[in-house]
Amino acid sequence: MSEMIHVIEEWLMEYGVWGLFFVSFADSSFFPIPPDVLLIPMGISNPDRVLWFAFITTVASVLGAIFGWFIGKKLGRPVLRLIISEEKIKKVEDYFSKYGPMAILISAFTPIPYKVFTIFAGISKIPLRVLVIWSIIGRGARFFLEATIIVMLGAKAKPFIEENFSLITIIGSTLIAVAYIIYMIIRKKKKKK
Template identity: 85%
Template sequence: MSEMIHVIEAWLMEYGVFGLFFVSFADSSFFPIPPDVLLIPMGISNPDSVLWYAFITTVASVLGAILGWFIGKKLGRPVLRYIISEERIQKVEDYFTKYGAMAILISAFTPIPYKVFTIFAGISNIRLRVLVIWSIIGRGARFFLEAAIIMVLGAQAKTFIEENFTMLTLIGGLVILVVYVIYLVIKKRNKTA
C-alpha cells in the first residue's frame, strides 16, 4: 500500500500546481494522501512561489471540504447505519452540533483525518458557512505555517517538518481546545451571574 501511495505522489508531482490542487481537494473528502506531501517538496524547490502554493492548497482543501459536507449530507447517515447504531450516530451528532466549529478547526489544523470531520459536518447538519469559515482558518493556518517554515529553513524545512510538524500542530490544537474550554467556562459563568 505504501509503495502505491508513493507512486501516486510521484505521478501527482508531475502535474505541479494541478496535482497539488487535486490532492488538496480530494484529501478533504475522500483521498488518502495529504496535500503536505506535494506542498513541501514543491515549496522547497520553488521558494518564491511557496505562499502561492499554500494559498492554492488552502482554497482547494476548503472546496474539497464542501464536497465532503455534501457527501455526509446526502450519503453519510444511510451508510453509517450499516456500521454503527442510530443511537451512537445521534450521540456523535449531538457532540458535533455542540462543538462542531472547534472540531472542524482542530481537524483542519492537525494531522487528524480532516475528511472524517467534513463528512460528519454534513451528517450533523452543521451549517455550510460554519464549515467554510473554520476550514479556511484551520487549513490556512496549517498550510501557511508550512510555507513560513519553508521560507525560513529552505531545504532543511523538509526534515524539520517531518520530525516536528505533527507535534507542533497537536500542541496548537490543544491550545485551541484549552482556549475554547476557558471561553465556555467564562460564558457559562456570565450567564449564571
C-alpha cells in the same frame, strides 16, 4: 499499499500546481493522501512561490470540504462507514457533540483525516458557512505554517516538519483552541450587552 500511494504522489507531482490542487481538494472529501506530501517538496524546490502554493492548497482544501459536506448530507452515514469503522464514527460524533465547530477547526489543522469530519459535518447538518469559516482558519493555519517553516528553513524544512509535526500540531491546536475560547467569551459578552 504504501508503494501505490508513493506512485500516486509521484504522478501528482508531475502535474505541479494542478496536482497540488487536486490532492488538496480530494483529501478533504474522499482521498487518502494529504496535500502536505506535495506542498512541502514543491515549496522547498520553489521557495519564492511557497506562499502561493499554501494559498492554492487552502482554497482547494476548503472547496473539498464543501464537497465532503455535500457527500455527508446526500449520502449519509453509509458512505462514512466505507472510510472508517463504526467505533471511529462514534468518536467523531462525540467530538462534534462536545466541541461543535472546534472539532472542525482542530481536525482541519491536525493530521486527523479531515474528510471524516467534513462528511460528518454534512451528516450532522452543521451549517455550511460554519464548515467554511473553520476550514479556512484551520487549513489556512496549517498550510501557511508549513510554508513559513519552508521560507525560514529552506531544504531543512522537510526533516524538521517530519520530526516535529506532532508537536507543531499540538501547539498550534492549543493556540487555536485558546483563540476560539477568547472569541466565544467576547461573543457572549457582546450578546449580554
